[in-house]
Amino acid sequence: MKKDYSILIGGAAGQGSRKAGLIIAKIFNNIGYNVFIHEDYQSLIKGGHNFSIIRASEEECISHTDEVDFILALNDETISKHEKCLKKGGLIIFNKKNIEVKKGIGIDIDKIIKELGGISIMGNIAMISGFAKTVGIEWKIIENVFKKEITKEIDKNLEIAKKAYNEVNKIIEIEKLKGDKNPLLTGNEAICLGAVDAGLDVYSAYPMTPATSILHYLAENSRKFKVIVSQSENEIAAINSIIGSAYAGKRSMTGTSGGGFALMTEGISLSAQAEVPILIVNSQRSGPATGVPTYGGQSDLLFSLASGHGDFVRFVASPGDADEAYYLSGTLLNLAWKYQTPSILLTDKELSESTFEFKPINKLKKEKPLLWDNKEEYKRYAQSKNGISPLAFPGSKAVVKSTSYEHDEKGLSIEDSESIILMQEKRLRKFKEMEKEIDNVEAIKIYGNKKSDKAVVFWGSTKGAVKEAVEKIGIKGIQILFLQPFPIKQMKKALKGIKKIVLVECSSMGQLEKVLMSEGIEVDKKILKYDMRPFTAKELELKLKNI
Amino acid sequence: MKNLETNYPNTWCPGCGNFGVLRAVKEVFSEMKKENIVMVTDIGCNSKIADYINVNSFYSLHGRPVATAEGIKMANPDLDVIVFTGDGGSLNEGISHLIHAAKRNCDITVLMHNNRLFALTTGQYTANSPKGFKGKSTPYGVFEEPLNPLEIMMASKASFIGRTYSSKIEHMKNLIKEGIEHKGFSFIEVLQPCVSFFNNIQFYNDKVYEASQGKSVEDAMKLIKEWNYNGEGKIPLGLFYKEDRNCFEEEIGKTIKNV
Numbered sequence: 001m002k003k004d005y006s007i008l009i010g011g012a013a014g015q016g017s018r019k020a021g022l023i024i025a026k027i028f029n030n031i032g033y034n035v036f037i038h039e040d041y042q043s044l045i046k047g048g049h050n051f052s053i054i055r056a057s058e059e060e061c062i063s064h065t066d067e068v069d070f071i072l073a074l075n076d077e078t079i080s081k082h083e084k085c086l087k088k089g090g091l092i093i094f095n096k097k098n099i100e101v102k103k104g105i106g107i108d109i110d111k112i113i114k115e116l117g118g119i120s121i122m123g124n125i126a127m128i129s130g131f132a133k134t135v136g137i138e139w140k141i142i143e144n145v146f147k148k149e150i151t152k153e154i155d156k157n158l159e160i161a162k163k164a165y166n167e168v169n170k171i172i173e174i175e176k177l178k179g180d181k182n183p184l185l186t187g188n189e190a191i192c193l194g195a196v197d198a199g200l201d202v203y204s205a206y207p208m209t210p211a212t213s214i215l216h217y218l219a220e221n222s223r224k225f226k227v228i229v230s231q232s233e234n235e236i237a238a239i240n241s242i243i244g245s246a247y248a249g250k251r252s253m254t255g256t257s258g259g260g261f262a263l264m265t266e267g268i269s270l271s272a273q274a275e276v277p278i279l280i281v282n283s284q285r286s287g288p289a290t291g292v293p294t295y296g297g298q299s300d301l302l303f304s305l306a307s308g309h310g311d312f313v314r315f316v317a318s319p320g321d322a323d324e325a326y327y328l329s330g331t332l333l334n335l336a337w338k339y340q341t342p343s344i345l346l347t348d349k350e351l352s353e354s355t356f357e358f359k360p361i362n363k364l365k366k367e368k369p370l371l372w373d374n375k376e377e378y379k380r381y382a383q384s385k386n387g388i389s390p391l392a393f394p395g396s397k398a399v400v401k402s403t404s405y406e407h408d409e410k411g412l413s414i415e416d417s418e419s420i421i422l423m424q425e426k427r428l429r430k431f432k433e434m435e436k437e438i439d440n441v442e443a444i445k446i447y448g449n450k451k452s453d454k455a456v457v458f459w460g461s462t463k464g465a466v467k468e469a470v471e472k473i474g475i476k477g478i479q480i481l482f483l484q485p486f487p488i489k490q491m492k493k494a495l496k497g498i499k500k501i502v503l504v505e506c507s508s509m510g511q512l513e514k515v516l517m518s519e520g521i522e523v524d525k526k527i528l529k530y531d532m533r534p535f536t537a538k539e540l541e542l543k544l545k546n547i
Numbered sequence: 548m549k550n551l552e553t554n555y556p557n558t559w560c561p562g563c564g565n566f567g568v569l570r571a572v573k574e575v576f577s578e579m580k581k582e583n584i585v586m587v588t589d590i591g592c593n594s595k596i597a598d599y600i601n602v603n604s605f606y607s608l609h610g611r612p613v614a615t616a617e618g619i620k621m622a623n624p625d626l627d628v629i630v631f632t633g634d635g636g637s638l639n640e641g642i643s644h645l646i647h648a649a650k651r652n653c654d655i656t657v658l659m660h661n662n663r664l665f666a667l668t669t670g671q672y673t674a675n676s677p678k679g680f681k682g683k684s685t686p687y688g689v690f691e692e693p694l695n696p697l698e699i700m701m702a703s704k705a706s707f708i709g710r711t712y713s714s715k716i717e718h719m720k721n722l723i724k725e726g727i728e729h730k731g732f733s734f735i736e737v738l739q740p741c742v743s744f745f746n747n748i749q750f751y752n753d754k755v756y757e758a759s760q761g762k763s764v765e766d767a768m769k770l771i772k773e774w775n776y777n778g779e780g781k782i783p784l785g786l787f788y789k790e791d792r793n794c795f796e797e798e799i800g801k802t803i804k805n806v
Contacts (some may be wrong), residue, residue, distance in 0.1 A: 202622060222802045228621060230799060233647040237614040240607065240644075244587070244618025247605055248626065252618070270608050394585045394603035394619070394626055403597070403606035404590070412555050412598050413606070 003058040010051030011074030020124040021052030028056035032177030037355035038064035063464025126164035136173035185358040187351035188213045190322035194329035199366030201250035210349040211255040211283040235260035239267030249393035255281035269308035274402045277336035284348040286532040295532035296349030301511040313431040315343040316484040320463025322356035330364035337369040350534045351461040379409040387430030435485040443487030447477035453499040468537035555598040564713035564739035571719035587616040589636035593660035610640025624796040630657040638674035649703035651795040656726045656733040662741035670744035693776040706731035709786040713739040758783035
């Protein structure tokens with residue numbers, strides 16, 4: 001049987017279940033497993049019910065399962081809520097003192113902490129340690145992970161861990177594997193690294209779940225990454241401020257979710273008109289309006305594709321895992337500068353906040369944009385064959401006039417029809433080049449049975465579940481990474497021989513269908529999910545079986 | 548004068564207060580390092596100044612030039628960033644940016660051309676129009692009290708606050724120059740009559756006087772409150788308040804330097 005374990009750890013907010021989940025994932029990664037963590041938490045600070053599902057598999061895994069092998073309960077609710085998800089033969093590990101359970105392994109955590117003079121949060125370490133012993137993981141391995149992950153009072157924590165380890169009996173033995181150990185990163189952290197490798201200088205944003213951890217991670221690492229990080233008074237300020245920073249020559253990014261993105265749209269339009277390169281991360285959560293703030297969804301696709309008033313093309317791309325998040329955020333930042341245009345990285349809560357193994361194939365580089373040659377008089381919007389005008393920045397010999405108005409080559413306002421047409425057509429030529437660019441990037445990816453005449457078409461964070469399901473059933477999976485400009489050539493190639501197209505999307509309306517229809521592609525069936533939780537592979541398998 | 552001409556046709560109404568501002572600004576710019584000047588403009592009559600002066604400029608969105616200017620200065624603190632905005636842009640559409648930039652003490656200069664109404668949209672009231680003002684959207688008169696922008700700036704911790712008048716070129720020139728040289732957030736209100744929709748030239752000529760700078764916060768508040776933008780009394784001009792404190796760009800610069 002495939003070695004594929006799922007561990008659910010849950011507790012009230014403030015009990016530290018998320019950090020504990022990360023430590024468990026690292027332990028499994030240390031004994032050769034591929035790991036993935038799905039996070040589920042509520043919009044509150046203390047109390048409520050949070051949980052993480054850690055999946056450890058001998059095969060690549062980038063999605064979670066609803067059925068679990070182990071439940072680690074920091075509180076009663078974890079058991080009452082999730083007991084039904086426990087597989088036959090699964091184990092519950094709990095704090096003996098607090099929780100009344102008939103079956104399972106109780107660890108007398110409170111007693112251990114009291115005896116050794118610890119504090120209650122250290123109970124998590126006792127829990128992890130007891131679990132590790134139950135499944136036969138060597139002390140040395142968990143000790144090493146604890147030493148790396150715990151920053152405060154390591155000796156006391158280790159003492160508590162050791163005692164819990166000794167008090168619990170080994171029940172099963174989880175086999176050690178030979179898989180690689182990789183850094184574990186959230187999707188948002190991978191987005192940051194991609195942008196940093198592509199030369200990010202400035203990040204300004206207003207906090208909004210699930211994009212907030214981008215702001216945190218960059219602020220925490222501002223010295224290491226040499227990125228200026230500022231929190232703005234609102235999203236309108238954030239986008240207009242990064243447009244200013246980019247105009248002054250610095251690679252700039254902002255991040256938000258649907259509601260904040262709505263406020264930013266005037267800035268996206270400005271970026272297109274003034275031809276100032278910016279990168280916007282739009283991490284979707286459920287909507288409309290405030291929706292369910294800490295849960296996900298894919299319902300801002302059409303909004304992102306049409307964001308900003310006026311005629312223009314922006315780059316929009318969506319990653320399905322951390323490696324793609326890294327690749328696309330860096331690539332979009334480079335493309336923004338190559339074409340002096342807004343770029344949107346469209347993602348969602350599931351990708352932003354889940355933890356993945358990070359193993360990018362290529363390291364990204366900052367690509368040089370087209371710069372002014374310092375020869376003739378500078379014209380910010382100089383006419384050119386491909387519609388791209390060389391960049392120059394204030395502080396140089398050039399007089400750089402950028403503007404939100406329709407303008408002439410020098411950036412002065414114009415209103416006459418001839419001049420308007422000239423500038424509109426300059427931008428149109430640039431948009432054509434952007435379309436051609438899409439032919440040169442990996443905009444579509446194929447999974448599963450390449451010879452099947454049935455295909456699941458999807459985008460974004462559903463990748464993990466779709467990939468696993470199509471591989472199992474033996475049909476084709478087609479992932480669209482670039483959504484604007486639409487990679488029609490690559491898509492047509494991918495659809496060759498396909499007789500039935502099934503769309504999978506976490507939304508109630510199936511927005512990708514409209515995009516495909518506008519490209520002349522008809523969808524035969526839609527599998528949609530709108531409880532704002534991600535698909536699992538198993539769920540999709542059942543739905544795809546009879547197509 | 549350095550080459551500051553764009554030779555762009557000027558479309559302000561004859562007699563517009565903006566002509567005075569243009570002259571004063573050009574004189575100030577001609578004494579500065581041209582490459583480092585960046586004008587950031589709003590949308591409105593005042594902002595057309597971007598087309599009239601041949602220096603770096605960013606013609607921003609309505610209400611947003613302060614936010615854009617903050618980004619420019621943060622990216623390159625060597626630049627001299629001057630915002631040209633109106634009472635509509637900074638007190639209506641973009642008031643949050645103005646308040647927060649003052650609070651941060653961003654090292655930029657904001658010139659608020661105050662014509663006390665939306666002119667380019669042919670005459671509606673702004674947050675600074677006097678009570679009872681009859682514009683096209685308020686034929687029965689404005690019901691609201693006008694905001695005092697200088698009082699707002701004081702409460703928002705702006706570190707340089709002054710008022711000048713578009714008919715007084717020398718006064719304007721000196722205050723603008725001082726505002727640009729000030730390290731920190733400079734807010735300068737320019738009383739700028741709109742000859743087409745709210746011609747208060749005579750009113751200003753009768754009421755303005757050049758006040759000497761206040762020595763304390765109390766003195767500053769007295770000058771700031773002397774005229775309530777509605778009724779009687781004199782209108783002081785000058786630098787009302789100045790304070791030295793670290794600016795935002797200095798502080799944020801430290802967050803990327805290794806310690």
